[in-house]
Amino acid sequence: KVILVGAGPGDPELLTLKAVRALQSADVVLYDDLVSPGVLDFARREAEKLDVGKRGYRFSPEQPTITAKLVALAAAGKTVVRLKGGDPAIFGRATEEVEALQAARLDFEIIPGVTAASGAAASLRASLTERDLARRVQFVTAHGRDGALPEDIDWRALADPKATTVVYMGVRTMRELTGRLLDAGLDPSTPAVLVDRATW
Numbered sequence: 001k002v003i004l005v006g007a008g009p010g011d012p013e014l015l016t017l018k019a020v021r022a023l024q025s026a027d028v029v030l031y032d033d034l035v036s037p038g039v040l041d042f043a044r045r046e047a048e049k050l051d052v053g054k055r056g057y058r059f060s061p062e063q064p065t066i067t068a069k070l071v072a073l074a075a076a077g078k079t080v081v082r083l084k085g086g087d088p089a090i091f092g093r094a095t096e097e098v099e100a101l102q103a104a105r106l107d108f109e110i111i112p113g114v115t116a117a118s119g120a121a122a123s124l125r126a127s128l129t130e131r132d133l134a135r136r137v138q139f140v141t142a143h144g145r146d147g148a149l150p151e152d153i154d155w156r157a158l159a160d161p162k163a164t165t166v167v168y169m170g171v172r173t174m175r176e177l178t179g180r181l182l183d184a185g186l187d188p189s190t191p192a193v194l195v196d197r198a199t200w
Contacts, residue, residue: 001106004088006113007085008119009199010198011119012038023042024042025079026079028049029048033054033060033085035083074108088110091169115139120195136164141169142170148173155183161186161190
């Protein structure tokens with residue numbers, strides 16, 4: 001069986017009870033680079049822990065390699081936890097892994113986690129929504145499959161002054177991103193915050 005587990009934004013105490021139980025049942029844990037060491041401490045002592053994290057500017061395993069490893073380990077009868085930073089279903093490549101597991105007819109489960117946006121807001125003692133200011137929250141990735149800013153972004157929606165916009169993986173493309181937002185009408189005085197390793 002494979003269990004896709006959301007590790008949350010960093011603080012181990014933000015793990016769900018279900019996530020902790022999954023980690024304590026694992027034979028193997030494949031973990032992302034954004035998973036804090038304290039989260040890994042919840043894994044069963046005997047579990048094999050494999051770093052499969054992707055990080056810019058250094059060698060990282062390709063997604064097909066990670067997916068193949070998940071399938072092979074589960075097919076060999078192992079209980080595998082795929083530990084992902086934040087929530088697996090929010091820019092966590094969960095779909096690719098789920099499709100491979102379904103194709104191999106392997107049992108799997110998804111355990112959600114606290115996403116980085118919620119963790120960052122809590123750390124800042126702020127709300128992602130305000131009754132008179134932000135009527136919705138939108139999550140967007142600033143990092144496409146090729147590492148560049150995606151071209152299919154709805155820039156007018158992103159520049160909406162009545163929305164809180166959360167940009168994931170935006171450091172490398174920040175200059176272009178902010179330029180496109182300003183071109184789409186975003187007020188240059190719009191408050192913004194840059195968060196790295198939320199809740200660590």
